[in-house]
Amino acid sequence: MKTFAFLFFLHLINFSAFCQNPLNTKGESQEIIDLISSYSKARETKDTVLLKEILIEDVDQLVSSGVWRKGLAEAVQGMMESSTSNPGDRTLKVESIRFLDPDAAIVDARYEIKNGDGTVRKMWSTFVVVTETGQWKISAIRNMLPAGD
Template identity: 30%
Template sequence: MSFRKPWITLLLAFLSVPGSPGDPGIRPAHAQDATRTEAAGARGPTPGPTAEEKTILGLDEAFVQAYNNGDAKALAALFAEDAEVVEDDGSHYRGRALVAKSLAETFEANKGAKIAFDVESIRFLTPDAAKEEGRSIVTPVKGPAVSRLYTVLYVRREGRWLIADVREERDPSVPPHERLEELSWLIGDWLDEGDDAVVRVNCRWSEDGNFLIRSFTVKHQGKPALSIIQRIGWDPLAKQLRSWEFDSEGGFGEGRWTRDGDRWIVKHAAVQPEGSTASATNIMTRERPDLVRWVSTDRIVDGRRESDGATYTLVRVPSSPGPKVDDKKATSESPDAPRSPR
């Protein structure tokens, strides 16, 4: 069918979605108590923190207070002049001035974000150097909390303890369902209507709650033309969101998503039934809860470059009012009661 290749290219952009606003930023650690490495496995009550550990925990407390107050100046003062920070996405800052600039930008973009921590260990490498490891959790005003693993190196200079080095990693203990929670707004029905084609999309959780499943149906001039099933999930090896698609004509594809502030940049590639290929770079922005607008660029179909700059919209279809339910009968045991996908 002559319309198939343009529609495959167009659907490359549909098969991806925008995410939430920008990352909360630098996240060193804090906790209520520290567990001494030397006490691990020891019998009897675990000893409390030593005087030296309490000093480090006091710095963590100061960090938390400054972060939760959005005070970039006070927070930067906790860092050494030559401090180095490497975030989990590869962002790298060296020097207190750059750390302060990054923090100020973080607080401007994520006003009201709060930080909480779980310190797993504090170990003194020398009398003037301490290594702290644990987990940090940043909760924005809107959206899910973000958990990361961290390692912080504290050093004592001229009698004052300062943060000299921060390294972050994604938290592997976060289950796939939580990785996808920021996309739960996709659940429901969506519609795109063109001059001669209509695309309907339904999104739901998989039964195990570890994937979002989207089904696409395409009609061309009022007649069924194509259907696609997509799974969106978390790739723990690549440490990013991915999607996998299979269409009714035997084609298949996948997408790799990278966040850029409040946008998602999605690299998508597909193989058509006859063996030709298609690819595109899609830039997505969720403009409203009921509207997604995106631009598809670098589009190549069967080795030929297509024109760039195509803009499309996907609009949420309002839910149909369901049957009236007696509140007294709608208990957790009722088949009509809301359920967690897990």
């Protein structure tokens, strides 16, 4: 009985080792970095068509002022209004990607807005990204102002 249990245990180890897909492939990471870059570009150029391509239908966003934007239409409208009322050069730099499974990841990025007067607003953005019809898309966005320095 011990031999059977041992062989069964070895079989499980081998089976699980060969059946798991790696969650953090270089290609997937680059696709996600490109997605965040596309989001930044769409915000900068006020490209609503691109935004609608890279956000899922039930996207939600919590902005640094505490306002929630729920759903694609509300999110896109709020993004366009924010880009107009808060002009400046926006940059997003991906710092980390944490894959939750092959179709979902959490992306942390430094988010800076350089204002016309030269001041820089430094924040963090966290994105939840998912695959939809074989393409990485943004499911949720959380913008945060760091406390302290």
